[in-house]
Amino acid sequence: MADTTQEAPLLKIAGLKRYFDVSPPLLNRILERQPRLTLRAVDGVDFTINRGETFSIVGESGCGKSTVARLIVGLYRPTAGSIVFDGVDMSGLQSRKAMAPLRRRQQMIFQDPYASLNPRWRVRDIIAEPIRAFDLIQGSDKVAARVGELLRQVGLSPVDGEKYPHEFSGGQRQRISIARALASQPEFLVCDEPTSALDVSVQAQILNLMKDLQRQLRLTYLFISHNLAVVYHISDHVAVMYLGRIAEVAPTRSLFSRPRHPYTRMLLDTIPDLDMTGRQRTPVAGEVPNPINPPPGCSFHPRCPFANHRCKREQPQPKQVDDALVACHGVEEGRLPPDTRPLTVAPSLTA
Amino acid sequence: MSDPSLTNRPPANRPLLQVDNLVVEFPTRRGVLRAIDDVSFHIDPGEVLGVVGESGAGKSLTGASIIGLLEPPGRVAGGTISLDGSRIDNLPPDKMRRVRGKQIGAIFQDPLTSLNPLYSVGQQLIETITTHLPMNQAEARKRAIELLAEVGIPAPERRIDQYPHQFSGGMRQRVVIALALCANPRLIVADEPTTALDVSIQAQIIALLKRLCRDHGTAVMLITHDMGVIAETADRVAVMYAGRIAEIGPVRQVIKHALHPYTVGLMGSIPSVGMDRARLAQIDGAMPRLNAIPQGCAFNPRCPKVFERCRVDRPDLMQSGPTQVACWLHEPQRAAPSAGRPQNAANAAGGRHG
Ligand SMILES: Nc1ncnc2c1ncn2[C@@H]1O[C@H](COP(=O)(O)OP(=O)(O)OP(=O)(O)O)[C@@H](O)[C@H]1O
Ligand SMILES: Nc1ncnc2c1ncn2[C@@H]1O[C@H](COP(=O)(O)OP(=O)(O)OP(=O)(O)O)[C@@H](O)[C@H]1O
Ligand code: SF4
Ligand code: SF4
Ligand SMILES: [Mg+2]
Ligand SMILES: [Mg+2]
Numbered sequence: 078m079a080d081t082t083q084e085a086p087l088l089k090i091a092g093l094k095r096y097f098d099v100s101p102p103l104l105n106r107i108l109e110r111q112p113r114l115t116l117r118a119v120d121g122v123d124f125t126i127n128r129g130e131t132f133s134i135v136g137e138s139g140c141g142k143s144t145v146a147r148l149i150v151g152l153y154r155p156t157a158g159s160i161v162f163d164g165v166d167m168s169g170l171q172s173r174k175a176m177a178p179l180r181r182r183q184q185m186i187f188q189d190p191y192a193s194l195n196p197r198w199r200v201r202d203i204i205a206e207p208i209r210a211f212d213l214i215q216g217s218d219k220v221a222a223r224v225g226e227l228l229r230q231v232g233l234s235p236v237d238g239e240k241y242p243h244e245f246s247g248g249q250r251q252r253i254s255i256a257r258a259l260a261s262q263p264e265f266l267v268c269d270e271p272t273s274a275l276d277v278s279v280q281a282q283i284l285n286l287m288k289d290l291q292r293q294l295r296l297t298y299l300f301i302s303h304n305l306a307v308v309y310h311i312s313d314h315v316a317v318m319y320l321g322r323i324a325e326v327a328p329t330r331s332l333f334s335r336p337r338h339p340y341t342r343m344l345l346d347t348i349p350d351l352d353m354t355g356r357q358r359t360p361v362a363g364e365v366p367n368p369i370n371p372p373p374g375c376s377f378h379p380r381c382p383f384a385n386h387r388c389k390r391e392q393p394q395p396k397q398v399d400d401a402l403v404a405c406h407g408v409e410e411g412r413l414p415p416d417t418r419p420l421t422v423a424p425s426l427t428a
Numbered sequence: 429m430s431d432p433s434l435t436n437r438p439p440a441n442r443p444l445l446q447v448d449n450l451v452v453e454f455p456t457r458r459g460v461l462r463a464i465d466d467v468s469f470h471i472d473p474g475e476v477l478g479v480v481g482e483s484g485a486g487k488s489l490t491g492a493s494i495i496g497l498l499e500p501p502g503r504v505a506g507g508t509i510s511l512d513g514s515r516i517d518n519l520p521p522d523k524m525r526r527v528r529g530k531q532i533g534a535i536f537q538d539p540l541t542s543l544n545p546l547y548s549v550g551q552q553l554i555e556t557i558t559t560h561l562p563m564n565q566a567e568a569r570k571r572a573i574e575l576l577a578e579v580g581i582p583a584p585e586r587r588i589d590q591y592p593h594q595f596s597g598g599m600r601q602r603v604v605i606a607l608a609l610c611a612n613p614r615l616i617v618a619d620e621p622t623t624a625l626d627v628s629i630q631a632q633i634i635a636l637l638k639r640l641c642r643d644h645g646t647a648v649m650l651i652t653h654d655m656g657v658i659a660e661t662a663d664r665v666a667v668m669y670a671g672r673i674a675e676i677g678p679v680r681q682v683i684k685h686a687l688h689p690y691t692v693g694l695m696g697s698i699p700s701v702g703m704d705r706a707r708l709a710q711i712d713g714a715m716p717r718l719n720a721i722p723q724g725c726a727f728n729p730r731c732p733k734v735f736e737r738c739r740v741d742r743p744d745l746m747q748s749g750p751t752q753v754a755c756w757l758h759e760p761q762r763a764a765p766s767a768g769r770p771q772n773a774a775n776a777a778g779g780r781h782g
Binding site for chain 1: 481482483484587594598599602630631653654655698701702706711714
């Protein structure tokens, strides 16, 4: 990995919030005296992503991972907070026109390679679309040559450009999405569960491809996945999200070997056991909370074995602990037992 | 327990689901494509059969054949499918629709195709419940809220009146699972049910499926590419490749002592925590297209162990210990001389670690 400490971060997010109005229709509110309801999908998130690294977000379903991704690429407007990309605050830019040069440098890859490709277009037109939209290359010969190069880069053949998406398998379609994302020569790719819909052997091919491309093109990735083994494999830093906020951010090995936040510890306990040692996955304790009406204080306190009085009243703020940023009173007060885990794998899997 | 209709338990020692020599074909302009080619297996009451294999292997088509939702022009061109001793592959569509709602529950990977965006989650659940169970609106609503709680939706009494787009991806998938469970089916065909879910909810859903198997004798056909899910949920696992079963056997055996070179490759491509490798092992190439299935063993162009015979003759499933495997390396007379060697070492390593 390149030494990234000297350079300014590529992306810096501060106080990012996104609320959704999920109130019942006005008539019901009047007739049934129901209140207005706000869902805090993202409720104050800070992190920075260095150039050339893979930064991953993990967390349970509904914690706001996709919402963060969509805020960053501009598919949602933030309710509050700043998104600074290469020194420019994107939340301050109002017009599409002012955004365009920055948007070209960021692309998104979605989970579903079936839904994200236009079924009526040939693959070559799908891939050429960003090139034309941003007017990057002139002349149809040159565009065609570039499309062929992109197809080769993702392990397909230039003649595949003549075909339609339905003629490809899921893994091949995800390669097409990646080629399309690379067409505008971005530096930053937001990947929302890019391999979750693929089977393991194809997943291995795509993850290897993503790593190769990252090295060749010096790409920076924001990677979202619920598969902790995949996240371990691909990431440099990992952020653990809980109910719209960040519980812990740390370098990957540190997070997996010395989880500090009680929620991180719980997540690691749920990793499926492929070695079949008979270890039972710890079932999730307590009810998954509701972002419409989050618990006061530390929102994890109803499920936390270390919760005390302070946790129920006061929201913990992120604090630096060794190489991690952790939002937990217990960790800050030093009253949690240390949790160290050997990073060992079953011999059957490494053979 | 005394009333069999409540426990849904068929007579012992008969498989709940029996699939024999299933063939699925797609007629096309350029000839008939055979997507499922002579697949046979069974599932016992209360048993979870995992089905794994690369994209396009035919897992979903096998599942779709069982639930009678094969999309035309695809058709079952051979073989039989029986549920609790009665054929279900030749039922008229309206009869099959009843079997599907009441006796077989289906869970698909893409929650958006199973949910109607125009109706609230509660309306969809209540409609399904009242169609299959003798309940009135109020009872059905109560049951719907219970189901939502059971699949881990927070504040179900409030969430029930929301629409699918107001749920996150994982929550929508849990609603789909709740829909499949509405009528207490005897068989659940779950096609990638937890793919979109994070690990902790996954653990919950799997605990839920296992509880159904144990308490109600529900059988589950679990199609997934997640070996972790298979490892903890399935009793047996079938590995599919190019429309056929490559290997089928007890889950522990197949995961720890894979026999088929394809299964060995699959196991090697799984990332795991603590494994520090720049690149994952990958099986190069892709599964053959249906109109270009190689002669002999369909895996032979990608197989690191290929030898002459593999390019000529197609292997059928052969018994090898508790596993059945379709690979010439494991032909009984060929495998016999060396059978003693790896077996002992493997068993010792595979013992329980306490
Ligand atoms: N357009 C919307 N309107 C209302 N609520 C929304 C909207 N989009 C997301 N939400 C809510 O915001 C919360 C976070 O959703 P998000 O999709 O970001 O979760 P996620 O972490 O990506 O989950 P998953 O792992 O299930 O994809 C959820 O409670 C969801 O219901
Ligand atoms: N309508 C169709 N016409 C022609 N071929 C089809 C059709 N539907 C499916 N097939 C083919 O049948 C084969 C099996 O498909 P199936 O959907 O069962 O695969 P799968 O194992 O479920 O894969 P995945 O993991 O991608 O879901 C594939 O080669 C597919 O291309
Ligand atoms: S702040 Fe308190 S309740 Fe929250 S995680 Fe830390 S110890 Fe647990
Ligand atoms: S039959 Fe031959 S080609 Fe097929 S899996 Fe076995 S060794 Fe490989
Ligand atoms: Mg999401
Ligand atoms: Mg499928």
